[in-house]
Amino acid sequence: MAHYLSVGPVPPKRHTQHRTPTGGLYYEELMGEEGFSSDSSLLYHAHIPSAILSARNWELPDQRTVANHPLKPRHLRLHDLFPDQDWTTTDAVTGRRLVLGNADVRLGYAAVGRPSPLYRNATGDECVHVESGSGVVETVFGHLSVGQGDYVVLPRATTHRWVPGGDVPLRLYFIEANSHITPPRRFLSRYGQFLEHSPYCERDLRVPTAPRVVDEQDVEVYIKHRGHGAGGLAGTVHVLPRHPFDVVAWDGCLYPYVFNISDYEPITGRIHQPPPAHQVFEGNNFVICNFVPRKVDYHPLAVPVPYYHANVDSDEVMFYVGGDYEARKGSGIGQGSVSLHPGGHSHGPQPGAVERNLGAEFFDELAVMVDTFRPLELGEGGQSVDDGTYAWSWAGQRAAS
The missing domain is CATH 2.60.120.10 (Jelly Rolls)
Structure with missing residues (x-):
């Protein structure tokens, strides 16, 4: 996103000392796009963000595709993917099913009833449309409450998890890119502000609440990344010594947000x-x-x-x-x-x-x-x-x- 946010106490100058109440240093992480030549944010962690204890393979949900051959239009009934007895035990990460895909984008669907594991998509941004239901997307930047009609835009490599709420399924339509997902360029000024003819603007966007520090140890994070599996993808699970939601403050122009249709x-x-x-x-x-x-x-x-x-x-x-x-x-x-x-x-x-x-x-x-x-x-x-x-x-x- 083009507009700058500052959440929590940050030092007056980038890349300078930011100390804890007891005198220690917070660990600064620069999360940036395009080789740090585009949007970025600085996150201040209580613990070292790159520390991992172990890694193992994660067998991704089936990513294989077959050509639309013979060529013809199709009608796909997505609600049939998750009968009533299935959604209660399904989560938004390990339970999503691939509907259509190519080398640029994958379209998936899930009806979920239980919290997902912590997850990071390292291949590209995700735009998730909430067809129905409600819940919370917990992220390293803070939490986003979501409901029917919301688009949730999650920048590449944002650690997050989906937590459904209520007693009905949270139905999600996933648009997974191998690139970044942004508002159309023709709706933006050359500096990134929404122009007057844009059908939505900054006031319509919902951004994360203040980060919530979670003090847990030996925490798993599921990562989808490039590899030699179906669709050129692979999965890995990292075990971290401390919970990744240890951010006390952040600022910048790169963060998840919500826009309602x-x-x-x-x-x-x-x-x-x-x-x-x-x-x-x-x-x-x-x-x-x-x-x-x-x-x-x-x-x-x-x-x-x-x-x-x-x-x-x-x-x-x-x-x-x-x-x-x-x-x-x-x-x-x-x-x-x-x-x-x-x-x-x-x-x-x-x-x-x-x-x-x-x-x-x-x-x-x-x-x-x-x-x-x-x-x-x-x-x-x-x-x-x-x-x-x-x-x-x-x-x-x-x-x-």
Whole structure:
């Protein structure tokens, strides 16, 4: 993030002595991006942050993918991944299932009911959308309370854990990058401030509470990192002599934050707006958009639902999280569904949707879209909940099986 935060007592000058109440030194850790040539934060630890007692392999959840071949659009029912009896024993780290992925981004899903282990993604940033439920994301920077509609953006290598609350599952949609995830550059000044035409701004972001020092010993941290396993990934568990949540203060421009989809101000027009008008974040070779309840096109001859379009440069993934998605009616898609429209396939509204929605003034829909600029492959989760019929839904009774 561009704007500077200072949490807790920090010394007046960087990289100078910062002493404990008993006269010892706090241990300063610089956490920075792009070889310390981009955003960074300074964290002050009570103990040495690099100390580890042991390391062992962590067998990651299945990261294998298969090509979308033969090429066709897909409908994936994510709620079927976690039946009622499964979510109570599932956590957000070891229990997440891979739905789609390529070399730039992996899309996963989990319905969780128990706290996760401490976790650090060393391959890239994570953007996690909370479909439903509530909980707390405990991080080395402090805690974030989260609930329905929240995007949680976690910078690469941020140590954290997910703690669900209540007696219903915390349903999470994971967007794991091999890069950083940021607000779109066109919404920012050259110095990083949100511009006036941006659909959200700094006031809409929630940042961590003051760090809570945890005094525990022999603590495990699960780490996902680059390796020679499926997807070029591997897992390791480090055992630390002291709990990593020993930060007493920090400052800088790199930290986790939360943005709620209800605070996104949609950009509308007299005629249909293209998908970039709905963008909320971007990463290397992919973008994240969201479609929120909004007034729709108000030209007297407007066609409110999307026109048929071909993604000549990208695959389009839509996660449907609420409302009525008018263009997809009759396809079987509902809340918890994911549609994959691959590059090379022209797609658009289901039969009858255009005529049915002529004259509509408002759409009550909520969806998270990821467009990737390299083809996506199916993970084990995506393969297991493919409905098998969506590709033929535009052809009606003449569909193949």
